[in-house]
Amino acid sequence: MGSGMGRVLSLTTLFLCLAACTSTVELKAPLAAPVYPEGLAAGGRVRIGEFEGAACLQEHVQSYLAGSGKFAVEPGGRTDDPDLVVSGKIHRIAVYSNVFDKQVLVGWYTAFIITAPLAAASYFGAGWRADAVATGEITVLDGRAGQVVWKGAETLVVGEEGRSLPSEEAITKAMADLACRNLATKLMNRFLESLTKTP
Amino acid sequence: MQSGLDLRPSVEDKDAGLVGIAPSFSLAQYQLLVVEPFKVDHLEAKGDISPQDMQGYLHVKLLQRLQEVGVFKRILEGTASEIGEQGGSGKTLVLRGAIAELDPGSRALRYFVGFGAGATKAQIESQFVESDTGRIVLTTADRRAAAFGVFGGDSRQYLTESLDEMAKGLAEFLKRVAKPKP
Numbered sequence: 001m002g003s004g005m006g007r008v009l010s011l012t013t014l015f016l017c018l019a020a021c022t023s024t025v026e027l028k029a030p031l032a033a034p035v036y037p038e039g040l041a042a043g044g045r046v047r048i049g050e051f052e053g054a055a056c057l058q059e060h061v062q063s064y065l066a067g068s069g070k071f072a073v074e075p076g077g078r079t080d081d082p083d084l085v086v087s088g089k090i091h092r093i094a095v096y097s098n099v100f101d102k103q104v105l106v107g108w109y110t111a112f113i114i115t116a117p118l119a120a121a122s123y124f125g126a127g128w129r130a131d132a133v134a135t136g137e138i139t140v141l142d143g144r145a146g147q148v149v150w151k152g153a154e155t156l157v158v159g160e161e162g163r164s165l166p167s168e169e170a171i172t173k174a175m176a177d178l179a180c181r182n183l184a185t186k187l188m189n190r191f192l193e194s195l196t197k198t199p
Numbered sequence: 200m201q202s203g204l205d206l207r208p209s210v211e212d213k214d215a216g217l218v219g220i221a222p223s224f225s226l227a228q229y230q231l232l233v234v235e236p237f238k239v240d241h242l243e244a245k246g247d248i249s250p251q252d253m254q255g256y257l258h259v260k261l262l263q264r265l266q267e268v269g270v271f272k273r274i275l276e277g278t279a280s281e282i283g284e285q286g287g288s289g290k291t292l293v294l295r296g297a298i299a300e301l302d303p304g305s306r307a308l309r310y311f312v313g314f315g316a317g318a319t320k321a322q323i324e325s326q327f328v329e330s331d332t333g334r335i336v337l338t339t340a341d342r343r344a345a346a347f348g349v350f351g352g353d354s355r356q357y358l359t360e361s362l363d364e365m366a367k368g369l370a371e372f373l374k375r376v377a378k379p380k381p
Contacts (some may be wrong), residue, residue: 002274010345015294019295030263041211096247096355096356097356098349098353098356100350100352101349101350101352102349104349104350105349106352127238128356129353129359129360130354130356131252131256131356131359132353133249133252133255155251156255156259157255157256157258157259158259159256159260159359159363172348
């Protein structure tokens with residue numbers, strides 16, 4: 001009896017999600033802004049070195065440096081004589097959300113004709129929340145001497161809430177990318193700030 | 200009002216829980232606020248509730264909410280010693296504190312028993328310290344519990360919601376304090 005009910009609930013939720021859960025989600029949580037310090041001298045040629053963990057850190061670091069207009073960025077190995085080599089590591093990216101609760105709630109109410117109005121109310125009214133945690137580090141080496149010029153590590157959290165009904169996969173993807181992008185920006189902001197302080 | 204030495208949060212406030220304000224305190228004289236990460240060393244992880252994650256979440260929300268109310272000309276994150284010379288002219292205020300309690304409660308109790316059983320609880324204690332004198336000029340203590348939600352509600356999301364509400368409450372309180380009195 002219980003498992004039959006569970007199957008009905010799961011199938012209804014699955015059907016509803018296929019029909020109603022959106023595969024994209026628009027986040028309101030702020031993107032960390034790149035801060036390119038005034039008077040930042042041209043940094044020369046940068047080789048994007050080895051990045052461990054999720055690929056997003058490398059992508060965001062590369063676009064951050066390219067956006068500064070001060071560095072000539074070449075992806076790994078293509079610059080023979082780089083001034084700097086940037087490498088990094090993502091230790092952890094985790095996304096938590098309660099959107100599944102909303103999906104089950106809407107699915108549950110949709111299972112019975114008498115509760116259909118509640119399903120509609122839940123669909124539009126019930127909220128969800130999500131948060132993502134990213135921990136990572138970036139190391140910048142002198143391209144010629146091979147010495148560490150700068151190293152920084154950071155843990156960063158982003159939070160989001162909404163009233164739409166996105167799929168769990170869409171939230172996970174969007175939140176993980178936002179956390180990773182903000183982590184890259186924050187670490188690179190710190191690196192550029194350190195460059196302006198170095199005599 | 201109490202003296203800065205034994206300043207305790209003892210006056211109820213509609214937004215910030217309990218507050219204590221030093222005599223002759225005026226927010227207008229501070230140009231810069233430095234927000235330090237709240238301490239969580241004394242807390243232990245419970246399930247998927249990591250104190251470090253919650254510390255990071257509260258830090259982000261404090262920065263966001265304080266920027267929204269626009270009480271301070273500049274808000275920086277870090278520690279007062281790290282910020283140092285970036286302060287420029289004008290006095291600097293440092294916001295530091297601790298997440299005093301972080302209890303995920305029990306989803307099963309919230310769902311099957313209700314009436315507040317199994318509620319999540321979060322408490323923060325904050326101090327605003329004058330950077331140059333080290334004097335505590337403002338102190339607050341706030342606490343939120345959450346017990347009602349879909350199928351008992353997700354503990355982690357209840358706690359993040361509580362932390363966000365407390366960050367918002369603190370920012371709203373500062374906005375009121377900053378308003379010139381008629």
